[in-house]
Amino acid sequence: MEEKIKAKIMDDKKMKRALQRLAIEILEHNREAEKLALIGIQTRGVHIARRIQGLVKELEGVDIPLGILDITMFRDDLHMHEHQPAVKKTRIDFPIEDRDIVLIDDVVFTGRTIRAAMDSIFELGRPATLQLAAFIDRGHRELPICPDFKGKYLPTSRRERVKVMLQEIDGKDQVLIMEPKGF
Protein backbone atom coordinates (compact mmCIF):
# COMPACT_ATOMS: atom_id res chain seq x y z
CA MET A 1 0.00 0.00 0.00
CA GLU A 2 1.36 3.37 -0.94
CA GLU A 3 1.18 6.00 1.73
CA LYS A 4 1.86 9.68 2.17
CA ILE A 5 2.83 11.88 5.08
CA LYS A 6 -0.19 13.29 6.87
CA ALA A 7 1.61 15.20 9.60
CA LYS A 8 5.00 15.61 11.20
CA ILE A 9 4.47 15.21 14.93
CA MET A 10 7.96 15.50 16.37
CA ASP A 11 11.36 16.68 15.22
CA ASP A 12 14.74 15.78 16.71
CA LYS A 13 14.52 18.40 19.49
CA LYS A 14 11.10 17.28 20.63
CA MET A 15 12.17 13.65 20.51
CA LYS A 16 15.24 14.38 22.58
CA ARG A 17 13.15 16.12 25.23
CA ALA A 18 10.65 13.28 25.36
CA LEU A 19 13.45 10.71 25.69
CA GLN A 20 15.03 12.69 28.53
CA ARG A 21 11.71 12.82 30.32
CA LEU A 22 11.25 9.07 29.85
CA ALA A 23 14.70 8.43 31.35
CA ILE A 24 13.92 10.64 34.35
CA GLU A 25 10.53 9.05 34.93
CA ILE A 26 12.00 5.56 34.78
CA LEU A 27 14.63 6.56 37.37
CA GLU A 28 12.08 8.25 39.63
CA HIS A 29 9.92 5.21 39.58
CA ASN A 30 12.75 2.77 40.23
CA ARG A 31 14.72 3.91 43.25
CA GLU A 32 17.13 0.97 43.24
CA ALA A 33 18.90 1.67 39.98
CA GLU A 34 21.15 -1.37 40.43
CA LYS A 35 18.12 -3.66 40.15
CA LEU A 36 16.99 -1.97 36.95
CA ALA A 37 17.41 -3.38 33.45
CA LEU A 38 16.10 -2.33 30.05
CA ILE A 39 14.89 -4.66 27.33
CA GLY A 40 14.34 -3.19 23.88
CA ILE A 41 12.00 -4.88 21.42
CA GLN A 42 13.49 -5.41 17.93
CA THR A 43 14.13 -3.27 15.96
CA ARG A 44 13.40 0.35 16.88
CA GLY A 45 12.70 -0.41 20.53
CA VAL A 46 16.32 -1.50 20.84
CA HIS A 47 17.66 1.83 19.63
CA ILE A 48 15.31 3.77 21.89
CA ALA A 49 16.38 1.60 24.83
CA ARG A 50 20.02 2.28 23.98
CA ARG A 51 19.40 6.02 24.04
CA ILE A 52 17.59 5.82 27.37
CA GLN A 53 20.49 3.77 28.70
CA GLY A 54 22.86 6.57 27.62
CA LEU A 55 20.68 9.27 29.18
CA VAL A 56 20.52 7.39 32.50
CA LYS A 57 24.30 7.17 32.47
CA GLU A 58 24.52 10.95 31.89
CA LEU A 59 22.01 11.73 34.62
CA GLU A 60 23.05 9.33 37.37
CA GLY A 61 26.37 7.87 36.26
CA VAL A 62 25.04 4.31 36.42
CA ASP A 63 25.32 1.65 33.79
CA ILE A 64 22.09 -0.27 33.51
CA PRO A 65 22.10 -3.50 31.53
CA LEU A 66 20.36 -3.61 28.19
CA GLY A 67 18.81 -6.64 26.55
CA ILE A 68 17.49 -7.17 23.04
CA LEU A 69 14.28 -9.08 22.48
CA ASP A 70 12.78 -10.46 19.29
CA ILE A 71 9.17 -11.48 19.77
CA THR A 72 8.56 -13.18 16.42
CA MET A 73 8.42 -16.70 17.82
CA PHE A 74 5.80 -15.65 20.35
CA ARG A 75 3.48 -13.85 17.96
CA ASP A 76 -0.18 -14.85 18.00
CA ASP A 77 -0.61 -14.45 14.23
CA LEU A 78 2.11 -16.81 12.96
CA HIS A 79 -0.49 -19.13 11.46
CA MET A 80 -2.11 -16.24 9.56
CA HIS A 81 0.88 -15.25 7.45
CA GLU A 82 1.42 -16.75 4.06
CA HIS A 83 5.16 -16.75 4.69
CA GLN A 84 6.87 -16.88 8.03
CA PRO A 85 8.26 -13.54 9.23
CA ALA A 86 12.03 -13.49 9.70
CA VAL A 87 13.33 -14.07 13.20
CA LYS A 88 15.82 -11.54 14.56
CA LYS A 89 18.23 -11.97 17.41
CA THR A 90 17.39 -12.07 21.09
CA ARG A 91 20.27 -11.28 23.44
CA ILE A 92 19.71 -10.87 27.15
CA ASP A 93 23.06 -11.40 28.87
CA PHE A 94 21.91 -10.80 32.45
CA PRO A 95 19.71 -12.87 34.74
CA ILE A 96 16.27 -11.30 34.88
CA GLU A 97 15.30 -12.98 38.18
CA ASP A 98 14.33 -10.37 40.76
CA ARG A 99 15.16 -7.45 38.54
CA ASP A 100 12.99 -4.49 37.68
CA ILE A 101 12.66 -4.81 33.95
CA VAL A 102 11.51 -1.98 31.70
CA LEU A 103 10.33 -3.19 28.30
CA ILE A 104 10.84 -0.56 25.62
CA ASP A 105 9.18 -0.21 22.23
CA ASP A 106 8.76 2.63 19.77
CA VAL A 107 4.99 2.45 19.30
CA VAL A 108 2.32 0.71 21.36
CA PHE A 109 -0.80 0.02 19.33
CA THR A 110 -2.97 -3.13 19.73
CA GLY A 111 -0.81 -4.41 22.61
CA ARG A 112 -0.22 -7.77 20.94
CA THR A 113 3.52 -7.25 20.56
CA ILE A 114 3.75 -6.49 24.26
CA ARG A 115 1.76 -9.62 25.12
CA ALA A 116 4.24 -11.67 23.05
CA ALA A 117 7.17 -9.89 24.73
CA MET A 118 5.77 -10.66 28.18
CA ASP A 119 5.39 -14.35 27.34
CA SER A 120 8.89 -14.40 25.95
CA ILE A 121 10.37 -12.77 29.05
CA PHE A 122 8.64 -15.15 31.43
CA GLU A 123 10.24 -18.05 29.57
CA LEU A 124 13.58 -16.60 30.64
CA GLY A 125 12.78 -16.16 34.32
CA ARG A 126 10.73 -14.27 36.88
CA PRO A 127 11.45 -10.56 37.10
CA ALA A 128 10.56 -8.64 40.30
CA THR A 129 8.56 -6.15 38.24
CA LEU A 130 7.91 -5.71 34.56
CA GLN A 131 7.15 -2.20 33.31
CA LEU A 132 6.45 -0.81 29.88
CA ALA A 133 7.85 2.30 28.24
CA ALA A 134 6.47 3.24 24.81
CA PHE A 135 7.82 6.19 22.90
CA ILE A 136 4.44 6.71 21.20
CA ASP A 137 1.09 5.46 22.48
CA ARG A 138 -1.29 5.61 19.54
CA GLY A 139 -4.34 4.02 21.19
CA HIS A 140 -6.57 1.25 19.75
CA ARG A 141 -5.61 -1.36 22.33
CA GLU A 142 -7.02 -4.86 21.86
CA LEU A 143 -5.58 -6.22 25.11
CA PRO A 144 -5.55 -4.97 28.71
CA ILE A 145 -2.10 -3.39 28.42
CA CYS A 146 -1.13 0.15 29.38
CA PRO A 147 2.34 1.71 29.26
CA ASP A 148 3.83 2.89 32.57
CA PHE A 149 5.88 5.50 30.73
CA LYS A 150 5.13 7.13 27.42
CA GLY A 151 6.94 9.70 25.33
CA LYS A 152 3.76 10.98 23.77
CA TYR A 153 0.12 10.05 23.55
CA LEU A 154 -0.97 10.38 19.96
CA PRO A 155 -4.61 9.70 19.10
CA THR A 156 -4.77 8.25 15.58
CA SER A 157 -7.26 6.59 13.31
CA ARG A 158 -6.75 2.90 12.54
CA ARG A 159 -5.96 3.42 8.88
CA GLU A 160 -3.06 5.68 9.75
CA ARG A 161 0.42 4.50 10.62
CA VAL A 162 2.82 6.09 13.07
CA LYS A 163 6.36 6.13 11.79
CA VAL A 164 9.09 6.66 14.36
CA MET A 165 12.27 7.44 12.46
CA LEU A 166 15.63 7.15 14.20
CA GLN A 167 19.06 8.43 13.34
CA GLU A 168 20.56 4.93 13.76
CA ILE A 169 18.30 3.34 11.13
CA ASP A 170 16.72 6.10 9.08
CA GLY A 171 19.44 8.75 9.30
CA LYS A 172 17.05 11.24 10.88
CA ASP A 173 15.07 11.69 14.10
CA GLN A 174 11.37 12.43 13.55
CA VAL A 175 7.88 11.10 14.12
CA LEU A 176 5.40 11.10 11.25
CA ILE A 177 1.79 10.11 10.81
CA MET A 178 1.32 8.36 7.49
CA GLU A 179 -1.96 7.69 5.72
CA PRO A 180 -2.85 5.68 2.62
CA LYS A 181 -2.63 7.56 -0.66
CA GLY A 182 -5.98 8.62 -2.06
CA PHE A 183 -7.50 9.68 1.26
Add this chain to the structure above:
Amino acid sequence: MKERTFRQDHLLGIEHLSVDDIETILETAEAFIEVSSRDVKKVPALKGKTVVNLFFENSTRTRSSFEIAAKRLSADLINFNSSVSSLKKGETLKDTVLTLEAMNPHIIVIRHSASGSPHYLTTFARSSIVNAGDGFHEHPTQALLDALTIQQRLKTLRGLKIAIVGDILHSRVARSNIILHQKLGNEIALIGPPSLVPVEFEKLGATVCYDMRGGVKNADVVMMLRVQAERGASNYFPSIREYRNRFAISRELFALASKRAILMHPGPINRDVEIETSMADSEQSVILQQVTNGIAVRMAVLYLLKGEVHETLN
Protein backbone atom coordinates in the same frame (compact mmCIF):
# COMPACT_ATOMS: atom_id res chain seq x y z
CA MET B 1 17.95 -3.81 7.89
CA LYS B 2 16.56 -5.84 5.00
CA GLU B 3 13.29 -7.63 5.72
CA ARG B 4 13.51 -11.16 4.42
CA THR B 5 10.84 -13.65 3.49
CA PHE B 6 11.31 -17.26 2.57
CA ARG B 7 9.10 -18.44 -0.25
CA GLN B 8 10.01 -22.10 -0.64
CA ASP B 9 7.41 -24.77 0.12
CA HIS B 10 9.97 -27.55 0.51
CA LEU B 11 13.66 -28.00 1.15
CA LEU B 12 14.70 -30.54 -1.44
CA GLY B 13 18.25 -29.41 -2.06
CA ILE B 14 20.59 -26.46 -2.13
CA GLU B 15 20.10 -26.54 -5.89
CA HIS B 16 16.66 -24.94 -5.58
CA LEU B 17 17.68 -22.16 -3.18
CA SER B 18 18.69 -18.65 -4.13
CA VAL B 19 21.55 -16.91 -2.34
CA ASP B 20 18.87 -14.87 -0.60
CA ASP B 21 17.14 -18.05 0.61
CA ILE B 22 20.43 -19.38 1.94
CA GLU B 23 21.12 -16.15 3.80
CA THR B 24 17.59 -16.10 5.22
CA ILE B 25 18.01 -19.61 6.61
CA LEU B 26 21.40 -18.77 8.11
CA GLU B 27 20.15 -15.54 9.71
CA THR B 28 17.15 -17.33 11.16
CA ALA B 29 19.42 -20.09 12.45
CA GLU B 30 21.60 -17.52 14.19
CA ALA B 31 18.53 -16.23 16.00
CA PHE B 32 17.68 -19.78 17.08
CA ILE B 33 21.14 -20.41 18.56
CA GLU B 34 20.08 -18.23 21.47
CA VAL B 35 17.07 -20.44 22.20
CA SER B 36 19.34 -23.44 22.71
CA SER B 37 21.42 -21.50 25.24
CA ARG B 38 18.45 -20.81 27.53
CA ASP B 39 17.54 -22.73 30.66
CA VAL B 40 14.15 -23.43 29.13
CA LYS B 41 15.05 -24.40 25.57
CA LYS B 42 11.65 -24.02 24.02
CA VAL B 43 9.67 -21.46 22.04
CA PRO B 44 6.06 -21.80 20.91
CA ALA B 45 6.67 -21.02 17.21
CA LEU B 46 5.40 -24.39 15.88
CA LYS B 47 2.88 -25.20 18.60
CA GLY B 48 0.18 -27.47 17.20
CA LYS B 49 2.25 -28.50 14.15
CA THR B 50 3.26 -32.09 13.52
CA VAL B 51 6.61 -33.14 12.10
CA VAL B 52 7.21 -36.69 10.85
CA ASN B 53 10.73 -38.08 10.77
CA LEU B 54 10.66 -40.64 7.98
CA PHE B 55 14.05 -42.34 7.89
CA PHE B 56 14.69 -45.24 5.56
CA GLU B 57 18.42 -45.29 6.27
CA ASN B 58 20.28 -45.58 9.53
CA SER B 59 20.92 -42.25 11.09
CA THR B 60 21.38 -41.20 14.65
CA ARG B 61 22.70 -37.69 14.47
CA THR B 62 20.54 -36.25 11.71
CA ARG B 63 17.38 -37.88 13.02
CA SER B 64 17.92 -36.78 16.61
CA SER B 65 19.01 -33.33 15.46
CA PHE B 66 15.69 -32.89 13.61
CA GLU B 67 13.90 -34.32 16.62
CA ILE B 68 15.47 -31.86 19.06
CA ALA B 69 14.89 -29.01 16.61
CA ALA B 70 11.19 -29.82 16.27
CA LYS B 71 10.74 -30.18 20.02
CA ARG B 72 12.48 -26.88 20.80
CA LEU B 73 9.93 -25.24 18.50
CA SER B 74 7.08 -26.96 20.41
CA ALA B 75 6.07 -29.10 17.42
CA ASP B 76 4.82 -32.64 17.93
CA LEU B 77 7.14 -35.20 16.42
CA ILE B 78 6.63 -38.75 15.21
CA ASN B 79 9.63 -40.95 14.51
CA PHE B 80 8.84 -43.40 11.78
CA ASN B 81 11.20 -46.32 11.86
CA SER B 82 11.28 -48.10 8.52
CA SER B 83 12.75 -51.32 9.92
CA VAL B 84 9.67 -52.06 12.03
CA SER B 85 7.09 -50.57 9.69
CA SER B 86 4.72 -51.95 7.10
CA LEU B 87 7.40 -51.44 4.46
CA LYS B 88 8.65 -54.79 5.64
CA LYS B 89 5.22 -56.12 4.78
CA GLY B 90 5.48 -54.88 1.21
CA GLU B 91 3.93 -51.41 1.37
CA THR B 92 5.27 -48.95 -1.21
CA LEU B 93 6.87 -45.62 -0.36
CA LYS B 94 3.89 -43.80 -1.82
CA ASP B 95 1.38 -45.77 0.25
CA THR B 96 3.44 -45.29 3.38
CA VAL B 97 3.51 -41.54 2.86
CA LEU B 98 -0.19 -41.36 1.96
CA THR B 99 -1.01 -43.27 5.14
CA LEU B 100 1.10 -40.89 7.21
CA GLU B 101 -0.49 -37.94 5.46
CA ALA B 102 -3.93 -39.14 6.40
CA MET B 103 -2.86 -38.14 9.92
CA ASN B 104 -2.37 -34.55 8.68
CA PRO B 105 1.26 -33.81 9.46
CA HIS B 106 2.67 -30.43 8.42
CA ILE B 107 6.25 -31.36 7.63
CA ILE B 108 7.80 -34.66 6.55
CA VAL B 109 11.54 -35.05 6.97
CA ILE B 110 12.76 -37.86 4.76
CA ARG B 111 15.98 -39.77 4.35
CA HIS B 112 16.06 -42.41 1.67
CA SER B 113 18.74 -44.30 -0.24
CA ALA B 114 17.10 -43.46 -3.59
CA SER B 115 18.24 -40.14 -5.05
CA GLY B 116 15.23 -37.95 -5.82
CA SER B 117 12.78 -39.61 -3.43
CA PRO B 118 11.97 -36.32 -1.61
CA HIS B 119 11.20 -34.75 -5.00
CA TYR B 120 8.93 -37.67 -5.78
CA LEU B 121 6.98 -37.09 -2.55
CA THR B 122 6.22 -33.51 -3.54
CA THR B 123 4.27 -34.80 -6.56
CA PHE B 124 1.51 -36.16 -4.33
CA ALA B 125 2.13 -35.12 -0.72
CA ARG B 126 0.40 -32.13 0.84
CA SER B 127 3.02 -31.52 3.54
CA SER B 128 6.26 -29.59 3.27
CA ILE B 129 9.04 -32.04 2.45
CA VAL B 130 12.51 -31.71 3.93
CA ASN B 131 15.33 -33.72 2.39
CA ALA B 132 17.51 -35.20 5.14
CA GLY B 133 19.70 -37.01 2.61
CA ASP B 134 18.70 -38.78 -0.60
CA GLY B 135 21.05 -41.36 -2.02
CA PHE B 136 24.10 -39.79 -3.64
CA HIS B 137 22.24 -36.60 -4.40
CA GLU B 138 21.88 -33.93 -1.71
CA HIS B 139 21.90 -33.37 2.05
CA PRO B 140 20.94 -29.69 2.22
CA THR B 141 20.73 -29.15 5.98
CA GLN B 142 24.29 -30.48 6.34
CA ALA B 143 25.62 -27.94 3.82
CA LEU B 144 23.66 -25.19 5.56
CA LEU B 145 24.99 -26.06 9.01
CA ASP B 146 28.48 -26.22 7.53
CA ALA B 147 27.95 -22.74 6.09
CA LEU B 148 26.74 -21.43 9.46
CA THR B 149 29.83 -22.88 11.15
CA ILE B 150 32.13 -21.32 8.54
CA GLN B 151 30.42 -17.97 8.98
CA GLN B 152 30.81 -18.10 12.75
CA ARG B 153 34.48 -18.98 12.65
CA LEU B 154 35.69 -17.03 9.62
CA LYS B 155 33.16 -14.16 9.91
CA THR B 156 32.39 -14.40 6.20
CA LEU B 157 31.08 -16.76 3.56
CA ARG B 158 32.65 -15.00 0.59
CA GLY B 159 36.04 -15.12 -1.06
CA LEU B 160 36.98 -18.46 0.49
CA LYS B 161 38.83 -21.52 -0.74
CA ILE B 162 37.01 -24.68 0.27
CA ALA B 163 38.87 -28.00 0.00
CA ILE B 164 36.70 -31.12 0.12
CA VAL B 165 38.60 -34.36 0.61
CA GLY B 166 37.56 -37.96 0.12
CA ASP B 167 34.73 -39.91 -1.43
CA ILE B 168 33.14 -37.13 -3.47
CA LEU B 169 31.50 -39.65 -5.80
CA HIS B 170 29.19 -41.12 -3.17
CA SER B 171 28.83 -38.06 -0.99
CA ARG B 172 25.60 -36.09 -0.89
CA VAL B 173 27.24 -33.84 1.70
CA ALA B 174 29.91 -32.93 -0.83
CA ARG B 175 27.35 -32.35 -3.56
CA SER B 176 25.27 -29.98 -1.44
CA ASN B 177 28.37 -28.15 -0.28
CA ILE B 178 29.71 -27.80 -3.82
CA ILE B 179 26.41 -26.32 -5.01
CA LEU B 180 26.19 -23.97 -2.04
CA HIS B 181 29.73 -22.61 -2.35
CA GLN B 182 29.33 -22.40 -6.09
CA LYS B 183 26.32 -20.12 -5.54
CA LEU B 184 28.29 -18.01 -3.09
CA GLY B 185 31.16 -17.71 -5.55
CA ASN B 186 33.78 -19.52 -3.48
CA GLU B 187 36.68 -21.47 -4.91
CA ILE B 188 36.24 -25.22 -4.52
CA ALA B 189 38.96 -27.88 -4.67
CA LEU B 190 37.99 -31.55 -4.65
CA ILE B 191 40.68 -33.95 -3.51
CA GLY B 192 40.80 -37.74 -3.49
CA PRO B 193 41.73 -40.78 -5.56
CA PRO B 194 40.60 -40.52 -9.23
CA SER B 195 38.18 -43.40 -8.69
CA LEU B 196 36.28 -41.35 -6.08
CA VAL B 197 36.77 -37.89 -7.58
CA PRO B 198 35.68 -38.16 -11.21
CA VAL B 199 36.97 -35.37 -13.40
CA GLU B 200 33.33 -34.66 -14.41
CA PHE B 201 32.99 -32.74 -11.17
CA GLU B 202 34.87 -29.91 -12.85
CA LYS B 203 31.61 -29.25 -14.68
CA LEU B 204 30.16 -28.14 -11.34
CA GLY B 205 32.78 -25.41 -11.28
CA ALA B 206 35.24 -27.11 -8.94
CA THR B 207 38.92 -27.91 -9.39
CA VAL B 208 39.78 -31.60 -9.18
CA CYS B 209 43.04 -32.51 -7.52
CA TYR B 210 44.62 -35.89 -6.74
CA ASP B 211 47.26 -34.64 -4.36
CA MET B 212 46.60 -33.39 -0.83
CA ARG B 213 49.42 -30.86 -0.75
CA GLY B 214 48.22 -28.99 -3.79
CA GLY B 215 44.56 -29.17 -2.85
CA VAL B 216 44.85 -28.11 0.78
CA LYS B 217 47.29 -25.30 0.08
CA ASN B 218 45.87 -21.95 1.18
CA ALA B 219 42.44 -23.45 1.83
CA ASP B 220 40.30 -21.59 4.37
CA VAL B 221 38.13 -24.62 4.99
CA VAL B 222 39.24 -28.24 4.85
CA MET B 223 36.23 -30.51 4.76
CA MET B 224 36.98 -34.17 5.28
CA LEU B 225 34.49 -36.81 4.17
CA ARG B 226 34.03 -40.18 5.74
CA VAL B 227 35.20 -43.29 3.95
CA GLN B 228 31.80 -44.87 3.48
CA ALA B 229 32.59 -48.54 3.84
CA GLU B 230 28.87 -49.42 3.87
CA ARG B 231 28.55 -47.96 0.37
CA GLY B 232 31.43 -50.06 -0.84
CA ALA B 233 33.88 -47.17 -0.94
CA SER B 234 36.81 -49.44 -0.15
CA ASN B 235 36.39 -51.11 -3.54
CA TYR B 236 37.59 -47.85 -5.07
CA PHE B 237 41.10 -47.88 -3.61
CA PRO B 238 43.61 -50.65 -2.89
CA SER B 239 43.61 -50.52 0.90
CA ILE B 240 42.58 -48.36 3.82
CA ARG B 241 46.28 -47.97 4.62
CA GLU B 242 47.07 -46.57 1.23
CA TYR B 243 44.08 -44.24 1.43
CA ARG B 244 45.25 -43.01 4.82
CA ASN B 245 48.79 -42.45 3.63
CA ARG B 246 47.63 -40.33 0.72
CA PHE B 247 44.47 -38.58 1.88
CA ALA B 248 44.24 -38.45 5.68
CA ILE B 249 44.58 -34.96 7.10
CA SER B 250 47.59 -34.60 9.36
CA ARG B 251 49.04 -31.63 11.24
CA GLU B 252 51.77 -31.34 8.65
CA LEU B 253 49.29 -31.14 5.77
CA PHE B 254 46.93 -28.83 7.60
CA ALA B 255 49.81 -26.42 8.12
CA LEU B 256 49.73 -25.76 4.36
CA ALA B 257 46.22 -24.34 4.63
CA SER B 258 45.63 -20.67 5.36
CA LYS B 259 46.39 -19.35 8.85
CA ARG B 260 42.76 -19.05 9.83
CA ALA B 261 41.75 -22.40 8.32
CA ILE B 262 39.21 -24.65 9.99
CA LEU B 263 38.79 -28.41 9.77
CA MET B 264 35.32 -29.82 9.22
CA HIS B 265 33.80 -33.28 9.07
CA PRO B 266 30.11 -34.19 8.75
CA GLY B 267 30.63 -37.19 11.03
CA PRO B 268 30.72 -39.90 12.06
CA ILE B 269 34.51 -39.70 11.91
CA ASN B 270 36.83 -42.66 11.33
CA ARG B 271 39.79 -41.70 13.49
CA ASP B 272 43.12 -42.45 11.85
CA VAL B 273 41.48 -43.30 8.55
CA GLU B 274 40.58 -39.93 7.01
CA ILE B 275 41.55 -37.81 10.00
CA GLU B 276 44.43 -38.06 12.45
CA THR B 277 43.22 -38.18 16.02
CA SER B 278 45.29 -35.18 17.08
CA MET B 279 43.73 -33.14 14.25
CA ALA B 280 40.19 -34.20 15.11
CA ASP B 281 40.65 -32.88 18.64
CA SER B 282 42.62 -29.77 17.68
CA GLU B 283 41.70 -26.10 18.09
CA GLN B 284 41.06 -25.81 14.37
CA SER B 285 38.56 -28.65 14.37
CA VAL B 286 34.95 -27.45 14.41
CA ILE B 287 33.37 -30.90 14.25
CA LEU B 288 31.38 -30.57 17.47
CA GLN B 289 30.34 -27.00 16.66
CA GLN B 290 28.88 -28.41 13.43
CA VAL B 291 26.69 -30.76 15.46
CA THR B 292 25.46 -27.93 17.71
CA ASN B 293 24.75 -25.71 14.72
CA GLY B 294 22.80 -28.55 13.13
CA ILE B 295 20.01 -28.02 15.63
CA ALA B 296 19.79 -24.27 14.98
CA VAL B 297 19.78 -24.75 11.19
CA ARG B 298 17.09 -27.43 11.37
CA MET B 299 15.01 -25.24 13.67
CA ALA B 300 15.30 -22.47 11.08
CA VAL B 301 14.25 -24.78 8.25
CA LEU B 302 11.28 -26.22 10.15
CA TYR B 303 10.22 -22.73 11.19
CA LEU B 304 10.51 -21.21 7.72
CA LEU B 305 8.64 -24.09 6.06
CA LYS B 306 5.68 -23.91 8.30
CA GLY B 307 4.03 -26.69 6.40
CA GLU B 308 0.72 -25.36 5.29
CA VAL B 309 -1.01 -27.79 3.01
CA HIS B 310 -0.24 -26.94 -0.61
CA GLU B 311 -1.64 -27.66 -3.98
CA THR B 312 0.12 -30.72 -5.31
CA LEU B 313 1.70 -30.81 -8.73
CA ASN B 314 -0.79 -33.24 -10.24
